[in-house]
Amino acid sequence: MPELPEVEVTRxxxxxxxxxxxxxxxxxxxxxxxxxxxxxxxxxxxGRELLGIGRRGKYLLWRFAHxxxxxxxxxSGVWRVHDAPAPPPRRHDHVDLVFDEVVGRLTDxxxxxxxxxxxxxxxxxxxxxxxxxxxLEPFDPRFSGAxxxxxxxxxxxxxxxxxxxxxxxxxxxxxxxxxxxxxxGINPKLSARRLGPVRCERLAQAVREVLTQAIEAGGSTLKDxxxxxxxxxxxxxxxxxxxxxxxxxxxxxxVIRRIMQGQRATYYCPHCQRx
DNA sequence: AGCTGGTCCTGATGGC
DNA sequence: TGCCATCAGGACCAGC
Numbered sequence: 001m002p003e004l005p006e007v008e009v010t011r012x013x014x015x016x017x018x019x020x021x022x023x024x025x026x027x028x029x030x031x032x033x034x035x036x037x038x039x040x041x042x043x044x045x046x047g048r049e050l051l052g053i054g055r056r057g058k059y060l061l062w063r064f065a066h067x068x069x070x071x072x073x074x075x076s077g078v079w080r081v082h083d084a085p086a087p088p089p090r091r092h093d094h095v096d097l098v099f100d101e102v103v104g105r106l107t108d109x110x111x112x113x114x115x116x117x118x119x120x121x122x123x124x125x126x127x128x129x130x131x132x133x134x135x136l137e138p139f140d141p142r143f144s145g146a147x148x149x150x151x152x153x154x155x156x157x158x159x160x161x162x163x164x165x166x167x168x169x170x171x172x173x174x175x176x177x178x179x180x181x182x183x184x185g186i187n188p189k190l191s192a193r194r195l196g197p198v199r200c201e202r203l204a205q206a207v208r209e210v211l212t213q214a215i216e217a218g219g220s221t222l223k224d225x226x227x228x229x230x231x232x233x234x235x236x237x238x239x240x241x242x243x244x245x246x247x248x249x250x251x252x253x254x255v256i257r258r259i260m261q262g263q264r265a266t267y268y269c270p271h272c273q274r275x
Numbered sequence: 276a277g278c279t280g281g282t283c284c285t286g287a288t289g290g291c
Numbered sequence: 292t293g294c295c296a297t298c299a300g301g302a303c304c305a306g307c
Contacts, residue, residue, distance in 0.1 A: 002280095002281090034281085073281090112281065130282090164281095174279095175280095
């Protein structure tokens with residue numbers, strides 16, 4: 001269930017352990033992820049130095065001189081780092097990136113994740129079809145109320161669904177979407193075109209705050225997150241609304257509601273988010 | 276059994 | 292009318 005904060009925390013946890021390492025072997029045990037894992041990764045990466053790990057939205061970008069390994073965790077994916085040699089793979093351990101001292105292992109029970117190769121010869125990785133349509137990063141200085149306003153104006157769908165779509169701003173998954181709207185005091189059912197510049201400003205701010213806090217909360221569990229022992233759970237220590245149907249709002253005491261929007265659950269406070 | 280999670284694609288709809 | 296952007300829904304999975 002990784003959203004942007006979990007992916008960012010993963011990136012930060014992986015970086016000191018694998019960056020500058022040289023790949024000795026890539027072992028793909030299961031190709032059937034969200035997109036098929038390409039053949040030939042082992043030949044492609046063997047002997048190559050990992051230069052860095054970046055992130056775009058929820059995609060991790062493993063940079064090599066000759067291209068980028070793009071990984072997405074889907075809903076159940078986890079990267080773990082083991083000291084070499086890694087223990088025997090278990091069910092759902094689909095890929096190993098073997099370095100001299102450590103092994104990065106991708107585990108993904110539901111196989112909604114992805115692992116793809118983008119050759120430097122094909123141009124900037126930003127232009128990869130999966131990345132090209134993504135909205136602005138929430139921590140990009142260009143992301144603002146004005147950007148949000150420009151991006152959602154005229155769109156008739158509910159603000160919850162427009163925000164979730166990721167073509168205006170990335171990284172706001174189902175959980176943090178509910179949380180951001182709660183923090184901004186905006187009704188998730190409201191048509192996006194009803195939002196003016198003032199509420200867009202509040203929402204942009206709320207998105208940044210919610211994600212920042214989640215990353216910080218995840219940072220406190222950083223050591224465990226990529227340890228061999230396994231993943232930390234979810235970061236959100238105390239949700240304002242998510243998962244709190246029937247409980248009372250921490251601000252006003254009203255009972256939190258759960259509704260379905262596009263087959264996804266949305267939680268909100270009917271009083272704090274009246275309009 | 277039904278529900279959950281995040282894209283990505285297809286086909287439908289709406290506005291100009 | 293056609294074109295384009297947007298929208299809704301289905302598909303992909305395993306675990307509880």
